Amino acid sequence: GHRYFTLVEKKEGTNEIVASLKAVAWKFGSSRIREFEKQTGQAFGNNINVLLNVSVSYHQRYGLQLMVNDISAAFTIGKLEMERQATLQRLLVECPGLVRQEGENLISLNNSLPLNMVIRRIALVGSSASAGYEDFLHTLEQNEFGYRFAVDSYLGTVQGEANAAYLAATFAKIAGSNKFYDAVVLVRGGGADTDFLLFDQYELCRQVAGFPIPIITGLGHLKNHSITDRLAHTALKTPTKAAEFILAHNRASEDRLKALRNTLIIKSLELMARRQRELALPLHAIIHHSQQAFLSRKDEYHHLSREVLSKSKALLNRRSSGLAAVATHLSLAPLRILSAEVSALQQTQHTLRRDAGRQLKDQIAEVSSMERLFRLMSPMNILKKGFALVSAKGYISRDGSDVEPGQEISIRLSAYEITAITIQKEKRDGDEFNL
Amino acid sequence: MEMNLTYEAAFNELKELAAEMESEQVSVDELAEKLKRASMLIKFCQDKLRSTEAEVNQIISSMGPSQP
Amino acid sequence: MEMNLTYEAAFNELKELAAEMESEQVSVDELAEKLKRASMLIKFCQDKLRSTEAEVNQIISSMGPSQP
Amino acid sequence: MEMNLTYEAAFNELKELAAEMESEQVSVDELAEKLKRASMLIKFCQDKLRSTEAEVNQIISSMGPSQP
Amino acid sequence: MEMNLTYEAAFNELKELAAEMESEQVSVDELAEKLKRASMLIKFCQDKLRSTEAEVNQIISSMGPSQP
Amino acid sequence: MEMNLTYEAAFNELKELAAEMESEQVSVDELAEKLKRASMLIKFCQDKLRSTEAEVNQIISSMGPSQP
Amino acid sequence: MEMNLTYEAAFNELKELAAEMESEQVSVDELAEKLKRASMLIKFCQDKLRSTEAEVNQIISSMGPSQP
Numbered sequence: 001g002h003r004y005f006t007l008v009e010k011k012e013g014t015n016e017i018v019a020s021l022k023a024v025a026w027k028f029g030s031s032r033i034r035e036f037e038k039q040t041g042q043a044f045g046n047n048i049n050v051l052l053n054v055s056v057s058y059h060q061r062y063g064l065q066l067m068v069n070d071i072s073a074a075f076t077i078g079k080l081e082m083e084r085q086a087t088l089q090r091l092l093v094e095c096p097g098l099v100r101q102e103g104e105n106l107i108s109l110n111n112s113l114p115l116n117m118v119i120r121r122i123a124l125v126g127s128s129a130s131a132g133y134e135d136f137l138h139t140l141e142q143n144e145f146g147y148r149f150a151v152d153s154y155l156g157t158v159q160g161e162a163n164a165a166y167l168a169a170t171f172a173k174i175a176g177s178n179k180f181y182d183a184v185v186l187v188r189g190g191g192a193d194t195d196f197l198l199f200d201q202y203e204l205c206r207q208v209a210g211f212p213i214p215i216i217t218g219l220g221h222l223k224n225h226s227i228t229d230r231l232a233h234t235a236l237k238t239p240t241k242a243a244e245f246i247l248a249h250n251r252a253s254e255d256r257l258k259a260l261r262n263t264l265i266i267k268s269l270e271l272m273a274r275r276q277r278e279l280a281l282p283l284h285a286i287i288h289h290s291q292q293a294f295l296s297r298k299d300e301y302h303h304l305s306r307e308v309l310s311k312s313k314a315l316l317n318r319r320s321s322g323l324a325a326v327a328t329h330l331s332l333a334p335l336r337i338l339s340a341e342v343s344a345l346q347q348t349q350h351t352l353r354r355d356a357g358r359q360l361k362d363q364i365a366e367v368s369s370m371e372r373l374f375r376l377m378s379p380m381n382i383l384k385k386g387f388a389l390v391s392a393k394g395y396i397s398r399d400g401s402d403v404e405p406g407q408e409i410s411i412r413l414s415a416y417e418i419t420a421i422t423i424q425k426e427k428r429d430g431d432e433f434n435l
Numbered sequence: 436m437e438m439n440l441t442y443e444a445a446f447n448e449l450k451e452l453a454a455e456m457e458s459e460q461v462s463v464d465e466l467a468e469k470l471k472r473a474s475m476l477i478k479f480c481q482d483k484l485r486s487t488e489a490e491v492n493q494i495i496s497s498m499g500p501s502q503p
Numbered sequence: 504m505e506m507n508l509t510y511e512a513a514f515n516e517l518k519e520l521a522a523e524m525e526s527e528q529v530s531v532d533e534l535a536e537k538l539k540r541a542s543m544l545i546k547f548c549q550d551k552l553r554s555t556e557a558e559v560n561q562i563i564s565s566m567g568p569s570q571p
Numbered sequence: 572m573e574m575n576l577t578y579e580a581a582f583n584e585l586k587e588l589a590a591e592m593e594s595e596q597v598s599v600d601e602l603a604e605k606l607k608r609a610s611m612l613i614k615f616c617q618d619k620l621r622s623t624e625a626e627v628n629q630i631i632s633s634m635g636p637s638q639p
Numbered sequence: 640m641e642m643n644l645t646y647e648a649a650f651n652e653l654k655e656l657a658a659e660m661e662s663e664q665v666s667v668d669e670l671a672e673k674l675k676r677a678s679m680l681i682k683f684c685q686d687k688l689r690s691t692e693a694e695v696n697q698i699i700s701s702m703g704p705s706q707p
Numbered sequence: 708m709e710m711n712l713t714y715e716a717a718f719n720e721l722k723e724l725a726a727e728m729e730s731e732q733v734s735v736d737e738l739a740e741k742l743k744r745a746s747m748l749i750k751f752c753q754d755k756l757r758s759t760e761a762e763v764n765q766i767i768s769s770m771g772p773s774q775p
Numbered sequence: 776m777e778m779n780l781t782y783e784a785a786f787n788e789l790k791e792l793a794a795e796m797e798s799e800q801v802s803v804d805e806l807a808e809k810l811k812r813a814s815m816l817i818k819f820c821q822d823k824l825r826s827t828e829a830e831v832n833q834i835i836s837s838m839g840p841s842q843p
């Protein structure tokens with residue numbers, strides 16, 4: 001049908017209207033507006049800048065009126081983009097602790113939050129009547145894995161830029177609920193995906209950026225993301241996808257858990273096997289070494305006992321040799337002594353025999369010479385040779401000195417004795433008889 | 436068990452247990468105990484995924500004072 | 504047997520016994536005694552391993568199917 | 572026989588006896604006496620070795636079949 | 640024979656007897672007597688040696704077949 | 708013959724007799740008597756030597772075969 | 776003849792008689808007397824020597840051969 005609306009000009013930076021003019025879009029104009037909404041993704045409503053091709057008409061009854069011939073989507077897109085940039089800039093400037101830019105990416109406190117491994121308790125923000133809300137809950141609760149969730153719904157109108165403050169207040173209510181949530185899910189239910197202006201509003205964006213619970217969005221728009229999407233922890237295209245994301249996240253965690261369980265099982269079995277193998281080492285070592293130690297002790301003992309006995313025998317042999325040597329000396333010496341005695345005795349016997357004979361011979365010789373001497377001295381032998389023995393007065397005269405002339409003398413010859421008177425006496429020197 | 440045991444804490448404890456076992460720091464004396472603890476933690480995590488809030492709380496309190 | 508002997512302690516003592524016997528410091532007087540001790544420790548360790556294995560298997564089977 | 576004679580002590584005494592016998596300081600009269608002592612020590616060591624061997628074998632065979 | 644004659648004493652007496660005879664200080668009157676004494680001492684020493692050796696052999700055979 | 712005449716005494720007397728005769732101090736009157744005495748002493752000594760030798764041989768042969 | 780005349784005495788008397796006859800004044804009667812005495816003494820000595828010689832020879836031959 002036809003559209004009736006008012007075009008206004010506001011004083012820069014305020015809501016103060018400085019000029020306004022009524023406008024109407026007839027059938028063609030309305031079709032252009034619908035085309036505009038489709039292209040921009042933005043409802044043709046309050047607080048948007050538009051570039052219109054209009055015809056001016058005047059009617060007595062309705063007054064001055066602009067008739068819309070055409071509307072420029074490109075202009076509004078540019079304008080919207082400018083507004084978004086302004087919001088972004090403001091966030092970056094005014095909330096440096098919550099938002100910063102890294103290249104194309106916006107880094108917010110919220111999208112820097114770690115997501116719990118299991119998302120179970122969820123604060124769901126959406127419109128109760130909307131299809132998106134139903135889609136999300138249905139997808140979540142009808143999951144094939146049997147996962148259970150605790151969902152608290154925070155219902156309200158999630159569209160129209162005027163609701164930004166209300167939505168921000170809803171977030172504040174969640175934060176202040178004193179309940180623990182793994183995530184806040186923001187869904188926008190069905191209908192036109194035209195008014196995303198709401199999600200570029202500074203107040204809402206600031207709340208999202210600094211929200212302490214990870215926010216998952218499923219706003220249902222097909223084209224570019226809103227600033228809220230970029231600041232939220234995870235942005236999905238639709239509520240269903242948001243639910244699927246949560247299921248997949250939990251599923252991934254469970255897979256890691258199962259992997260860990262398998263690791264634990266395998267490691268504990270390996271550990272047992274290793275301990276069993278390890279135990280065999282000292283067991284074998286002890287058996288082996290104790291046997292070795294015992295054998296070497298046994299060898300030592302046998303060696304030593306043989307040594308003691310062989311040394312005893314050697315000692316006995318040495319003593320025995322010593323004894324034999326002494327015994328030999330003792331058996332030889334007596335015979336030597338005896339034979340020496342025999343010789344000495346024979347020597348003595350020989351001496352005795354010799355000396356006894358010699359002495360007898362000497363005596364016999366002496367007695368013989370004595371006999372010869374006496375035989376020589378016997379007067380008979382001299383008388384027989386013609387000599388005479390003259391004696392005077394009874395004594396034998398040896399040299400005639402004791403005879404005087406006239407004296408009677410007796411002359412003894414070998415056969416007779418003559419008595420005579422001395423006539424004359426004459427001295428003789430008588431050398432003639434000397435030998 | 437700790438009343439405020441989280442899935443994360445349980446999971447991290449499980450990882451530590453796995454690492455200990457891997458690095459052979461677990462003695463035979465401790466093994467069964469540690470594995471029992473692991474089994475309990477895994478059960479806790481799985482329950483966390485599939486049970487209602489009330490059930491989880493009931494499980495936690497039933498685990499009682501046997502925690503390390 | 505000591506009341507509070509652990510597998511760890513028993514195993515370490517076994518290793519020390521093995522080392523001692525290897526270095527031939529064991530006299531005949533001590534040999535049987537040490538070997539008796541070793542035998543007891545090995546029995547203790549084997550029993551401990553066996554009981555732990557049973558316990559471990561029981562826990563593992565209680566942890567459910569191990570496929571990922 | 573001394574009640575608390577050890578193998579070690581008996582063995583060392585035998586070694587001393589062997590050394591003495593080499594040194595010629597031992598008279599035959601002492602030798603007989605020392606031999607009597609040596610005989611006792613040898614018997615003691617032999618008995619000790621035999622009983623230890625039996626004990627060692629018994630312990631080892633008892634450890635044997637339960638090996639992993 | 641003296642009851643408490645030792646090998647040592649007997650051997651020393653034998654050595655003295657041998658020295659006496661060697662130096663021919665022994666008279667014929669004493670000779671047989673001394674030799675008889677020596678013979679007795681030698682017999683004594685030999686018996687002593689023989690019995691001691693028998694003892695050694697007895698110990699050896701008592702150690703029996705267990706030797707390697 | 709004197710009952711307790713020794714070889715030593717007999718031989719010494721013989722040597723004195725021999726010396727006397729050698730130095731011709733023996734009168735013819737004594738000669739036969741002394742020679743008779745010497746003869747007797749020689750006989751005594753010879754008998755003594757002979758019997759001693761027999762005894763010695765008997766002792767030595769008794770020692771003989773038992774020597775080591 | 777004197778009953779206890781010895782060879783020694785007889786021989787000495789002979790020597791005295793010889794000296795007397797050589798030196799002193801002897802009457803014819805004495806001379807005859809002394810010669811008679813000497814003749815007797817010589818006979819005595821010769822007899823004595825002869826009998827002693829016989830006796831010595833008998834003793835010596837009874838001693839048997841002295842050569843070794």
